[in-house]
Amino acid sequence: MTLKIISSILQCVVVVALSPLQIGLIRATKARLEGRSGGRLLRPWREISKLMRKETIRYGVGSSIMAAASIVTLSSSLALALTVPSLLQNSIIRPDLFVIVSILTIGAISQGMVGLASGTSFGGMGSSRHLTLLALTEPTLLISIYALSIASHTTDLAKIIQLRALHPIEVVSPVGILVVASLVIAVLSETGRLPIDNPATHLELTMIHEAMTLESSGRDLAFQELASSIKLTVLTSLLANLLVPWPIEPSISLGIAPAIFALCLKIAVLSIALSVGETFLAKVRLFRVPELLAGSLAIAFIAVIVSGVTTI
Amino acid sequence: MTFFLQLCAGTLLISTIVIVWRRSLKSTARLLSIQGLALGFGLFAVEVTRGNSLGVAISLTVLALKAFVLPLLIQRRLKIINQDSRPSDPSNNELRDDTYLNPTAGVFISALLIGGAFVVTGPLFTNTGSTSSYLAPTGIAIVLIGFLIISSRRRAISQLIGFVVVDNGITATALFVSGGVPTLVELSSSVDVLLVVLILQAFTYRLRDHFGHTDISQLRNLRD
Numbered sequence: 402m403t404l405k406i407i408s409s410i411l412q413c414v415v416v417v418a419l420s421p422l423q424i425g426l427i428r429a430t431k432a433r434l435e436g437r438s439g440g441r442l443l444r445p446w447r448e449i450s451k452l453m454r455k456e457t458i459r460y461g462v463g464s465s466i467m468a469a470a471s472i473v474t475l476s477s478s479l480a481l482a483l484t485v486p487s488l489l490q491n492s493i494i495r496p497d498l499f500v501i502v503s504i505l506t507i508g509a510i511s512q513g514m515v516g517l518a519s520g521t522s523f524g525g526m527g528s529s530r531h532l533t534l535l536a537l538t539e540p541t542l543l544i545s546i547y548a549l550s551i552a553s554h555t556t557d558l559a560k561i562i563q564l565r566a567l568h569p570i571e572v573v574s575p576v577g578i579l580v581v582a583s584l585v586i587a588v589l590s591e592t593g594r595l596p597i598d599n600p601a602t603h604l605e606l607t608m609i610h611e612a613m614t615l616e617s618s619g620r621d622l623a624f625q626e627l628a629s630s631i632k633l634t635v636l637t638s639l640l641a642n643l644l645v646p647w648p649i650e651p652s653i654s655l656g657i658a659p660a661i662f663a664l665c666l667k668i669a670v671l672s673i674a675l676s677v678g679e680t681f682l683a684k685v686r687l688f689r690v691p692e693l694l695a696g697s698l699a700i701a702f703i704a705v706i707v708s709g710v711t712t713i
Numbered sequence: 714m715t716f717f718l719q720l721c722a723g724t725l726l727i728s729t730i731v732i733v734w735r736r737s738l739k740s741t742a743r744l745l746s747i748q749g750l751a752l753g754f755g756l757f758a759v760e761v762t763r764g765n766s767l768g769v770a771i772s773l774t775v776l777a778l779k780a781f782v783l784p785l786l787i788q789r790r791l792k793i794i795n796q797d798s799r800p801s802d803p804s805n806n807e808l809r810d811d812t813y814l815n816p817t818a819g820v821f822i823s824a825l826l827i828g829g830a831f832v833v834t835g836p837l838f839t840n841t842g843s844t845s846s847y848l849a850p851t852g853i854a855i856v857l858i859g860f861l862i863i864s865s866r867r868r869a870i871s872q873l874i875g876f877v878v879v880d881n882g883i884t885a886t887a888l889f890v891s892g893g894v895p896t897l898v899e900l901s902s903s904v905d906v907l908l909v910v911l912i913l914q915a916f917t918y919r920l921r922d923h924f925g926h927t928d929i930s931q932l933r934n935l936r937d
Contacts (some may be wrong), residue, residue, distance in 0.1 A: 557927055570716055573849060578723030696734050699820040703730070706828035707758050710835050 409483050409493040415661055416482040420634035421445035421627070422611040423672050430619040430676035440483055445630065449623045457619030460519055470514040471621040471628075477508030478631035487638035502539055505591065508628065509535045515625065516613030523605055527612025527673050530687065534590055534597065534609070537694035541587040541701050545580045549643070550702035552576065552712045558639070566646040576711070578702035581644060586697035588640060593631040594675065597683040597693070607684060634668060637675075641667035714760045715844060718889065721755035722848040724748070724825070725885055729855050729878060733819045733862060741874055742787045748881050749779030755888050756899070770901045778903045779884075783877055783910055788790060790870060790914055794921070813865045821859045828853035845889045854887030855879075869917040873910060880906045 425442040431441030459467050481504050484494045516528030539546065550556045552569065552571065553564045565571050590597045593610040602608050614625050645667060685693060728744045729750070735741060753776025758767035814822065828834050830853040838849040859879030884899065 570719065573716060573720040573723060575719065575723040575726050575848065578720070578727055582727050692815075692895050696730075696820045697816040698815070699824045700727070700730060703824045705728075706824070707726075707831055710828075710831040710850075 403492050405491050408489045408491060412488040412492065413482040414481060415664070416594065416634055416638070417479070417486055417627075417631055418629040419665065419668060421449060423637070423668055424630045424636050426669060427672045427676045427679075430673050432679055434677065435681045438615060444489075445626075449627055452618075452623035452626070453620055455619045457621055459621070460616075466514055466518040467617065467621060470511040471617065471624040473511035474508050474515065474628040475624040475631075477504050477511065478628040478635070480504050481508070481632055481635045485635045485639050486562055487635060488640065488657070488664055490559040490563060492559070497545065498550060498556040498558060501558065502543050505542070506535070506539055507634075508632065509539075511611075512613055512625065514626075515617060515621075516615075521616055523612045523615055523693035525616070527609055530609045530611060531613060534690065534694065537691060537698065538587050538590045541583055541694065541698045542577070542591070544698065544705055545583045545587065545701035548576055548580050548708045549707045557654075557661060558672045562642050562646045565643065569646075572644060576704050576708040577589070579700050581640070583645070583697040583701040583704065586693060587701075588636045590690075590694055592629065592636055592676065594633075595679040597690055599684045602684075607687070637668055637671045638664060641671055714758050714814075718755055718845040718848060721751045721758075722851045722885070722889065724751035725855055725881065726851055729858050729882075730820060730823055732874070732878065733823050733858060734816050736816065738791055738868070738870060738874075739788070741871075742784045742791065743882075745787065745874065745877055746780050746784035749776065749781070749783065750883055752884055752888065753777075754782050755885075756900035759888065775899055775903050778907060779881070782907065786914065787870065787873065787877075790917070793918075794870070813867075819827070819861070819865065823861060826857040826861065827851075827854040828855060849886055849889040852882050852884075852889055855882030855885055856864060858882075862931065869913075869920055871912050873917070877906065877910065878914070 422442060422445070424445040425440070428444070429440035429442055432438065480494070481501065484492055484496050484501055484504065486492060486496050513528040513532050513535075516524035516531065518524075546558070546561075547556070549561050549565075553561050554562065571577055589595070597609065598609040600610065603611055605612070610629065614622060616626055622698055641664075647663065725748055728747045732741050732744050753772065756772040756775055757769065760772045794916070827850075831850040834850045834853045835847070838846040856879050859875050859877075859882055860880055861875075863875035866872070866875065882901075884902075887899070
């Protein structure tokens with residue numbers, strides 16, 4: 402039991418430490434590709450620590466919700482980092498598919514509350530868009546991983562990854578490829594990356610995540626930024642572990658060092674791929690985003706049908 | 714070998730869905746070449762494990778035909794169309810195809826087709842003696858989706874694309890059921906497809922010369 406607690410906390414610490422670095426790496430790669438100077442690796446960490454020191458200014462009316470919702474957003478991301486098997490298999494909370502999607506939803510809804518709490522039009526617009534996309538993204542996440550769980554007869558993500566490590570042929574099966582394709586779109590939407598949302602923009606009419614954090618400052622903003630970067634890291638590591646399910650230790654041991662190294666490597670590769678992709682992509686028009694997400698939902702649905710028929 | 718065949722089936726399935734999804738004809742040509750690559754490598758893997766040197770050579774020819782020659786022909790056709798078309802008139806943009814279905818409906822219908830193919834034809838392929846025969850419904854599904862593409866698009870060039878998709882589906886079915894039809898048959902059928910594509914290309918060109926567009930939805934009834 403204590404071993405489980407320690408290993409979960411270790412995993413959480415590693416993921417939290419890595420997450421702003423991942424953002425830094427993405428920004429640095431994009432800057433390099435676009436021929437700009439700038440984009441230092443440690444910059445996001447420095448930004449967060451700077452925000453933590455700054456004064457937090459809140460509206461008189463919406464303050465309690467604002468403060469609470471930021472904390473809930475951060476804690477949902479931390480719970481995600483504890484639960485999702487990015488480094489170790491035995492976490493203290495069983496990494497059930499439905500638990501993970503619920504934690505994600507809690508975080509997303511509290512982020513929406515932040516946008517609404519300030520009472521400005523941009524915040525409300527951001528929240529409404531965010532929640533509309535949420536309604537399309539969560540089912541995709543649920544259904545696509547469910548397609549994997551049909552074959553492995555469990556909704557436990559750690560066990561699914563374990564089974565994929567035992568039978569690597571599953572990774573390239575038609576179901577596996579369909580699941581990865583729909584998961585990639587769902588993860589991009591969930592973490593607010595291009596082509597669904599542009600994380601670098603502050604153009605009022607197109608932003609989604611930035612619109613919700615517009616009125617936050619100081620610690621609230623630091624919490625929200627950290628929460629969104631942790632979410633990105635956790636979901637990338639989940640994707641990476643579904644694709645390359647190898648060095649994941651059952652619990653804390655000496656094998657943890659190569660596992661951490663492998664995790665860093667996997668996240669770095671995926672981040673660089675993401676930033677290269679983002680350099681070539683333009684943001685999709687907002688009214689065409691549901692089309693994209695419905696397409697990914699359909700692909701996930703196909704994956705469920707195929708895996709249901711082939712695994713009887 | 715199962716590894717390659719599975720990868721081939723997955724790639725084929727996903728590229729077919731994306732072909733239904735996208736309206737841009739340029740990216741469709743690129744996706745066709747991805748399909749050709751997947752199929753060609755599947756055939757190549759099968760022939761290499763059989764150790765048949767003539768088969769390997771033929772599979773490489775098929776790969777070159779399906780992955781490079783056919784998509785290049787279609788791309789060249791698109792380029793010619795693009796040069797001719799008036800860019801000032803966006804409704805006459807020949808690089809995008811209008812469909813009777815919106816993309817989401819198209820993808821959902823193809824989801825149903827894939828499900829139907831797996832449910833109905835899955836049991837047919839259980840005792841064929843091939844290890845990869847459980848993948849065969851993928852090929853059937855691709856044939857069905859190819860028919861969907863042919864029947865739901867307006868431009869003549871999309872008929873061509875749908876036709877190539879149907880042919881890829883037939884090849885895929887043969888590949889998964891029996892590890893590929895005899896290679897000579899495969900080669901001759903691929904060359905046939907090439908011939909048909911060339912003929913259809915000339916046909917669309919004449920169509921365009923004659924009517925000024927290739928919208929086949931306006932060819933439904935006779936005129937004086």
